[in-house]
Amino acid sequence: MDFGFTPQDEEFRAQARTWLAERLTGDYAAAAGQGGPGSEHQASTVRRRWERELGRGGWIGLGWDRARGTFGNRHATVVQQVVWAEEYARAGAPARVGHIGENLLAPTLLAHGTDEQCARFLPAVARGEELWCQGYSEPDAGSDLAAVRTSAVRESGPAGSRYRITGQKIWTSLAHEADWCFVLARTEPGSHRRRGLSFLLVPMDQPGRIEVRPIRQMSGTAEFNEVFFDGALAKAGHLVGAEGDGWRVATALLARERGASTLVQQIGFAAELDQVLGLALAEGAADRDPVLREELVRAWAELRTMRRHALRTLGGADSTAVPGAPSVAKLLWGGWHQRLGELAVRVRGAAAALGPRDWTPRRPYELDALQRLFLFTRADTLYGGSDEIQRDLIAQHALGLPREAHT
Template identity: 75%
Template sequence: MGRSPGRAEEVGVESAAGEGDAVFRGEGDDAAFRGEVREWLSRHLVGAYAVCGGAGGPGSEHEGVAVRRAWERELGAGGWIGIGWDRTCGAYGNRSATLTQQVVWAEEYARARAPGRMGHIGENLLAPTLIAHGDDAQRRRFLPPIARGEELWCQGYSEPEAGSDLAGLRTVAVKDRDGYRISGQKIWTSLAGEADWCFVLARTDTREKRHRGLSFLLVPMDQPGRIEVRPIRQMSGTAEFNEVFFDGALARTGHVVGGEGNGWRVAMALLARERGVSTLVQQIGFAAELSAVVADAVASGAVRDPVLRDQLVRQWAELRVMRWNALRTLGTAGDAGAPSVAKLLWGGWHQRLGELAMRVRGAAAAVGPAAWSAEAPYALDALQRSFLFTRADTIYGGSDEIQRNIIAERVLGLPRGER
């Protein structure tokens, strides 16, 4: 490692997205399934879908929205949405797959640089929650259009005064003859501008406090005058997140999941599903970002700096640890600390990668690409946008402080801190 390297591989940071990184790559049904996945993606990932490849990740949700929505329907027609659902649920239009095959699908999807998913909230969060806690009518109504890629969902949890303290939410749902009338505000709502439905945690019994008296409601977004979506402009120039205002919005009586007053139990079950096989997709994307940073370091000669070189190798090593941790916890249902450990690992890692990407470039990191103009001041390249977006990685989805509290209290059994 004493000489000046000319290739990224010689830095000791080979791409973690390479063929050799496959988890299940050579035996029986998994190998056949991998071949089927590759063949389907190669036939369908063409034209506008190929052009939109890789678009729609964190910090770039604004890219190719119409094409990515059409891609959801393409995936649905192929039966590729919902392969991780309960294997008894194939009647809803999805094919079933083993856990290892779900990992294979995640790997091949990421390596093919397919468009960023728009239906993941419905597929990976709401659908498993309906399977576990919904009734037959709710499953029949909502699972098929999710599996077909026809209906998109957003999540109505956080509020201005109740982000990490979700039990302190103030949104109220009052029952009338038509159902529940919802009034209040949600914030940091991903995909609210494109979503057809929102699952909302609201207080249906105002006599109760904290986690009691809450209900989990399914709310159609197409209610002009009753639901308003306002994009939140970020320092990256994009607007992935939104404020959502409810002014008497209607949720039908039959669209309460788990029964009135049981919203906290349903909401916590949903959050427990928030990280799983999808973390492997995320990590393959991280590996591609790391490879781009390494390539920048080699091209600019920054890799000759021993401190930067050490940081690059450290990022690679930590990414491998994250991968092994994700594989270790895939089958550990009920592990209260696993999601929090995963979030702590990737949030800090990705934030440090953004900082390292700018450090590798030096002064050039502050200069916009050739497409920059006064009319388009946010014409940033992918790594610049990632650096700005990653400032939030240790906050959204549960801040690092909250994750540490969860691990301390629920896993280590330490006493609760003062609230």
């Protein structure tokens, strides 16, 4: 798309900048830059309050389809949504805790949900009051989403028709904090692969029926979780799309996760790259090692390329308008971010393996930001769909190659 800023966009920028400057004080200012992948444990209570502050200001759900209702958010063009993301990053605001509800669930409901579902769930997301998690991956399925085995059986009772869900999900980000989970489950017994799947909205507050177990990672944090459903209940009215149509709904959601929303993610990447570059210059690593210097320059150029790709595929209302674009975006940022973590370690040298001097066995030390960056990015080419899965999707949908037969 022809990406430029009009006078109206600049006026919108001034509004965003002013609002952020006025609100980012006290606890919010102290939590600046905290949170995000690998650091979700930081200032979680403050960041949840900040989510509600954003909701009161109308800054959640910019540009949601007004034809489906008004939910307390501001009207904004696609360009203005990018302006907001840029100003948010420039202000050093705390990392968001409502990303999944705002950027994944909401567009999915607007495209595939009923008016009743939009009216029930979107205002709470826009107010920053309800948090969501994503129930896709399973222990035996991994990135192969069509292999999920979690089941949902429809039944009727005094309270009306509902689904009873049994199974296990894994790598569920922020499930320990979420109020709701959108779950891909098999509603047709004996169905295979993409058939017989349905997309359900499930409340997480079901003691005895839903158990959340945090997964401790090698970075020391635990924002990922195992989630066990033991007869968990979901209303029949909280089925998104038709029964058995879950594959179409779920993959449309993934296109948004891997597509234009990465523009916001790339702003955080740029801040991390600046930190690594600053360290390389301060410690003289870039002067001593010409190969390292070349790789740092290459990282900068690749990040600019990723941004141009995201902007190019942002021209339509849906990033799926460009075949294979979401998978290309995932391949680009996953490998780039992982290499950035490796560069962070190389810049620091042997010091990267050291903890703080005041460490004691009774008080385990915290990793610093660049150590967490290196360890967490080991997973970047796996979660959200592994690189192998993305290459298969590109081969099929962009290049038109035949799908490999499953045996």
